[in-house]
Amino acid sequence: MTEATPEQSTDTSDPIAYLQSKFGDVVSEDTRDGYSGIVVDPRQLVDVAQTIRDDLGFDLLSSASYVDYLEEGFFEMVYHVYDTRVGGSGLNFKTRTDREEPALPSLVGVWPSADFQEREAWDLMGIPFIGHPNLKRILTWEGFEGHPMRRDWQEPFYEEDAKPFGTRWPGGQVIRGEMTNPYGMNVQYPEGFTLDGWSPEGDDAIYAGLSTPETASGVDIQQIRTDQLVVNMGPQHPSTHGVFRMTVTIDGETVTKLEPVMGYLHRNHEKIGERNTWLMNMPYTDRLDYLASMSNNFAYAISVEQMLGQEVTERAELIRILMAELTRFVSHGWFIGFFLNDLGAFLTPSVYTITERDLILDLFEAVSGSRMMCNYFRFGGVAYDLPEYIGGPAVKPGDKARRLDTYKFLDDLINERMPRVLQELRDYLIDNEILVARCVGVSTISSQDAIAYGVTGPVLRATGIPYDLRRMDPYSLYEEFDFDIPVRYNGDLYDRFVVRVEEMYQSIRICQQVLPRLKETEGQNYWAGKRAYTVRVPKGEHYGHAENPKGELGFYLVSDGGANPYRYHIRSPSFINLTALEEMCKGYKVADVVAILGSLDIVLGEVDR
Amino acid sequence: MYGFGILKGLGVTLRHLVNSYVDDIKWGVSRYETTEAFEARQGPNARGVVTIQYPEEKMAVPERFRFIPFLVINDADHPEAPGDDWCTSCGICAKVCPPQCIWIERTNDPETGRPVPQPKNFYIDIDICMNCGYCAEFCPFDAIKMDHDYELASYDRTTRHVFDKDVLSKPVSYWQEIAPTRAEEERLGREAKEAAKGKKKKRKK
Numbered sequence: 073m074t075e076a077t078p079e080q081s082t083d084t085s086d087p088i089a090y091l092q093s094k095f096g097d098v099v100s101e102d103t104r105d106g107y108s109g110i111v112v113d114p115r116q117l118v119d120v121a122q123t124i125r126d127d128l129g130f131d132l133l134s135s136a137s138y139v140d141y142l143e144e145g146f147f148e149m150v151y152h153v154y155d156t157r158v159g160g161s162g163l164n165f166k167t168r169t170d171r172e173e174p175a176l177p178s179l180v181g182v183w184p185s186a187d188f189q190e191r192e193a194w195d196l197m198g199i200p201f202i203g204h205p206n207l208k209r210i211l212t213w214e215g216f217e218g219h220p221m222r223r224d225w226q227e228p229f230y231e232e233d234a235k236p237f238g239t240r241w242p243g244g245q246v247i248r249g250e251m252t253n254p255y256g257m258n259v260q261y262p263e264g265f266t267l268d269g270w271s272p273e274g275d276d277a278i279y280a281g282l283s284t285p286e287t288a289s290g291v292d293i294q295q296i297r298t299d300q301l302v303v304n305m306g307p308q309h310p311s312t313h314g315v316f317r318m319t320v321t322i323d324g325e326t327v328t329k330l331e332p333v334m335g336y337l338h339r340n341h342e343k344i345g346e347r348n349t350w351l352m353n354m355p356y357t358d359r360l361d362y363l364a365s366m367s368n369n370f371a372y373a374i375s376v377e378q379m380l381g382q383e384v385t386e387r388a389e390l391i392r393i394l395m396a397e398l399t400r401f402v403s404h405g406w407f408i409g410f411f412l413n414d415l416g417a418f419l420t421p422s423v424y425t426i427t428e429r430d431l432i433l434d435l436f437e438a439v440s441g442s443r444m445m446c447n448y449f450r451f452g453g454v455a456y457d458l459p460e461y462i463g464g465p466a467v468k469p470g471d472k473a474r475r476l477d478t479y480k481f482l483d484d485l486i487n488e489r490m491p492r493v494l495q496e497l498r499d500y501l502i503d504n505e506i507l508v509a510r511c512v513g514v515s516t517i518s519s520q521d522a523i524a525y526g527v528t529g530p531v532l533r534a535t536g537i538p539y540d541l542r543r544m545d546p547y548s549l550y551e552e553f554d555f556d557i558p559v560r561y562n563g564d565l566y567d568r569f570v571v572r573v574e575e576m577y578q579s580i581r582i583c584q585q586v587l588p589r590l591k592e593t594e595g596q597n598y599w600a601g602k603r604a605y606t607v608r609v610p611k612g613e614h615y616g617h618a619e620n621p622k623g624e625l626g627f628y629l630v631s632d633g634g635a636n637p638y639r640y641h642i643r644s645p646s647f648i649n650l651t652a653l654e655e656m657c658k659g660y661k662v663a664d665v666v667a668i669l670g671s672l673d674i675v676l677g678e679v680d681r
Numbered sequence: 682m683y684g685f686g687i688l689k690g691l692g693v694t695l696r697h698l699v700n701s702y703v704d705d706i707k708w709g710v711s712r713y714e715t716t717e718a719f720e721a722r723q724g725p726n727a728r729g730v731v732t733i734q735y736p737e738e739k740m741a742v743p744e745r746f747r748f749i750p751f752l753v754i755n756d757a758d759h760p761e762a763p764g765d766d767w768c769t770s771c772g773i774c775a776k777v778c779p780p781q782c783i784w785i786e787r788t789n790d791p792e793t794g795r796p797v798p799q800p801k802n803f804y805i806d807i808d809i810c811m812n813c814g815y816c817a818e819f820c821p822f823d824a825i826k827m828d829h830d831y832e833l834a835s836y837d838r839t840t841r842h843v844f845d846k847d848v849l850s851k852p853v854s855y856w857q858e859i860a861p862t863r864a865e866e867e868r869l870g871r872e873a874k875e876a877a878k879g880k881k882k883k884r885k886k
Contacts, residue, residue: 231781235779235781236775236776236777236778236781237781239784240772240775240776240778240781240783240784240785241770241772241775241776241783241784241785241787242770242772242785242786242787242796243786243787244775244783244784244785244786244802244804245784245786246784246804246806246843248806248839248843348779351777351815352777352778352779352815353779354813355779355811355813355815356779417690420694424693424697427731430731431725431727434723437742437743437745437746438743438745439745440745441743441745441746441747441814441827442746442747442812442814445811445812445813447813447814455818456745459743459744459745460862462743463720463741463743464741464742464743464744464746464829464859464860465741465744465858465859465860465861466741467741467829467858467859468739468741468830470736470737470738470739471739471740471741472716472719472733472738472739472740472741473716473719473741474716474719474720474723474724474740474741475720476720476724476725481724481725484724484725484726485725488725488726489725489726496693499689500686500689500690500692500693503686504686504689504690505683505685505686505687506686506687506690507686508686603818603819605773605776605777605815605819
C-alpha cells in the first residue's frame with residue numbers, strides 16, 4: 073500500500089524537485105539540523121499548496137502547527153499533508169512570517185480543514201490569516217489579552233519558563249497560587265480593565281454573522297413568510313457531552329447555519345506542555361481524550377521514541393497494543409451507548425454497553441494504578457509488567473477483596489465475554505428499525521468533503537476511505553497482526569455507527585492474537601530504556617501520529633536539545649472533526665443535530681485542550 | 682414489520698432484568714457475603730447485577746492503585762530508630778512532579794550549615810496533585826509511596842488541603858499492609874543493593 077500509485081508520473085515522486093522545477097526559488101528544502109520538509113515563500117503559499125494537493129495528490133491536510141522561533145524572530149506554520157489513497161509518511165511544508173508584523177495567506181480555500189486550525193493559530197499565536205472567512209478567537213474567550221502560545225507570553229501564576237521550578241527544593245515553602253494574584257483568581261486582566269464596562273463582543277459577532285438573510289437560488293428568504301431563528305444549543309446541554317455550544321440558525325425546524333463555539337474547557341495544554349519536561353507530559357496526555365487515555369499515551373510515546381530513536385521491547389509493544397485495542401473497545405462501546413442516548417433511548421443502552429468497560433477499567437486499574445488517567449506508557453516501554461492478579465488486599469472497613477488471575481481474566485474477557493456481548497448488541501441494534509429510521513440517509517457527507525474537512529477516524533471510514541494509520545503508516549507491531557479496516561460507503565449516521573461496531577470486532581481480533589504472544593513473552597523485559605526521569609531529545613522536529621478511537625491523534629514536537637520540549641502541538645481528532653459539523657448539519661432537523669454531534673463522538677477534553 | 686425493533690429492545694431489557702434474579706437465586710444470600718461470590722459477580726463471567734453497594738461494601742483497590750502520595754517512616758516499634766524518615770530530601774520527587782505540587786525544605790546542620798539527609802518539612806498540595814505516581818516511581822529510597830485512601834472529602838479547601846510532613850508520614854507497616862507484594866519486592870531489592878554495596882566496600886578494603 074505504501075507504493076506510489078501507477079497514475080502518478082515519475083516527476084512527482086520527489087516532491088521537492090518537482091515543486092522547485094515549477095516554482096523555482098519560492099520553494100527550498102529545510103536544511104536545519106533535525107528538520108525535514110519544504111520551506112515555502114508565503115507570497116506564493118496558496119499556489120504551492122494547490123499544486124501539492126492537485127499534482128502531488130496530498131489530499132488530507134492533517135495538521136497545521138505553529139511555532140514561535142523567538143530568537144530567530146519569526147513564526148513558522150508547519151503543514152502536514154497526507155495522501156489518503158496510499159498513506160505513508162506524507163509531506164510537510166512550512167512558511168514563515170515576521171514576529172513583529174505577522175501575516176500569512178489562509179489555506180482554507182485549498183483545504184477547508186485549515187479553518188479551525190488557522191483560527192487556533194490566530195487565537196494562540198496571533199498570526200492573522202489573510203482571506204480566512206471567519207478569523208476570530210476559538211479557544212480562549214473574546215476578552216482575552218494577548219496570544220498565549222508566544223514564547224514571551226506569561227500566564228497569571230508565572231513562575232519560570234521550565235519545570236522543575238527552583239522554589240520547590242531545597243528551600244520549599246508552600247504557597248498557593250491564588251495568594252500571589254491580586255484578584256485572588258486565576259485570571260489576568262489588561263491594565264485599566266473592569267468587568268463592569270465590558271460587553272461580550274464575540275457573542276454579538278456570532279449572532280450578527282448568523283442572522284444575515286440568505287439568498288438561496290434567487291429567492292430572498294425575507295420575502296417568504298418564515299422566520300429564521302438563532303438558537304443556542306449548549307454550553308450546558310445534555311447532548312453536547314460536556315461544555316460545548318452550537319449556535320444554530322433554524323428555518324422552521326431546518327438548520328441553515330451552525331457555528332460551533334468551544335473553549336469552555338480550555339486550559340492551554342500546549343503551554344503547560346512546553347513548561348513540562350518530556351516525561352511530565354505523559355500524564356497530561358491522559359486528560360486529552362479521557363475515555364482513551366492509553367491511546368493518547370501510545371501516540372505521545374511513539375512520537376518521542378521516534379525522535380529519540382528508542383527501541384521498544386516486544387513484550388512492551390504487545391502490552392501496548394493490547395491496552396490500545398481494549399481502549400478502542402471501551403471508547404466505541406461508550407459511543408454506542410451515548411449515541412443511542414442522543415437518539416432518545418435514554419440511558420439503558422449506555423448502561424449495557426459500559427458494563428464491559430467497567431471490567432476493562434478494572435484491568436487498567438490493576439495494571440497501571442488508575443482507571444481512567446492511566447499514565448502507563450514510558451519512552452521505551454511501559455511502566456510496569458502485567459500484574460499477577462487483578463484485585464487487591466482488603467484493608468479498609470467494608471473492603472471486599474478479590475484475586476483473579478490476570479491471564480485467566482484476559483482469556484475470559486477477550487475470548488468469551490467481549491465477543492458475546494458485542495454479538496448481543498449487534499443482534500438487537502444493527503437492524504433496529506428506530507435506529508435505521510433515525511440514521512439512514514441523515515447527515516450524508518461525501519468522501520471528498522470528508523477529506524477536505526480533515527475528518528479522520530471512523531467518520532472518514534464511513535464515507536468509503538479505508539484510511540487507518542495502523543495500516544496506512546504502520547507503527548508498533550500492527551503489521552504483524554491480522555485485522556481488517558471496516559469501511560462503509562454512504563457516510564451517514566448509520567454507517568458511522570456500523571463502522572464503529574465492526575471496529576470493535578477487529579479490536580477483539582487483535583486482542584485475541586496478542587494474548588497468546590503475551591503468554592509466550594512472559595517474564596521478558598517490558599522497558600527497554602533506563603528508568604530515568606530526564607530525557608534528552610535530540611534537536612529537531614517530528615510529527616508523530618497514531619490511530620486513536622476518535623481519529624488521528626498527532627503530536628508535532630520540536631526539541632532544542634534541552635530537557636523540555638520547545639514546542640508541543642497536538643492535532644486532536646475531535647477538534648478537527650468538528651470542522652465538518654456545519655456541513656453535516658445543514659439542511660437537517662434540529663433533532664438530528666444532536667445525533668450528528670453524537671456521531672462525531674467528540675470528547676471535550678481533547679477539543680478544548 | 683413495524684414495532685419488531687421495539688419488542689426486541691424490550692426483550693433485551695427483560696432478559697437483563699430476569700438474569701439479575703436468576704443470579705440472585707443461584708447464589709442465594711451468599712451472593713453478597715462470600716469472597717467466591719464477590720469474585721464471580723465482579724469477574725469477567727459476571728451475570729446479573731454488577732453494581733457494588735457502596736459504602737456498605739467497597740471494592741478493595743489493587744496494589745498499584747495510586748491516590749495522593751505519602752511518606753514512609755519507620756514503625757513506632759522499630760528497634761533502633763522508631764519513626765525515622767526514609768526520605769533523604771534529595772528532591773527527585775519535587776523535580777519529577779508534573780504539576781509541581783511538592784515542596785521540600787531540606788534540613789541543614791545548625792553547626793556546619795551542611796545539608797542533612799532528612800527533610801525539615803515536606804508539603805504536598807493535594808488540590809494540585811494529579812495522582813500520576815511519578816514521585817513514587819522514581820524515588821531511589823522507596824520513601825514516597827502512593828496511598829490507597831480515596832475518601833478524602835473535607836469541609837475546608839484552604840486550610841486542609843496542603844498536607845505537611847505530619848499528615849503525610851505513615852509507617853512502613855501500613856505500606857506492607859496495602860501493597861504486600863510490592864513491599865516485599867522492594868525489601869528484597871534493597872537488601873540486594875545493600876549486599877552489593879557491602880561487597881564493594883570489602884573489595885576496596
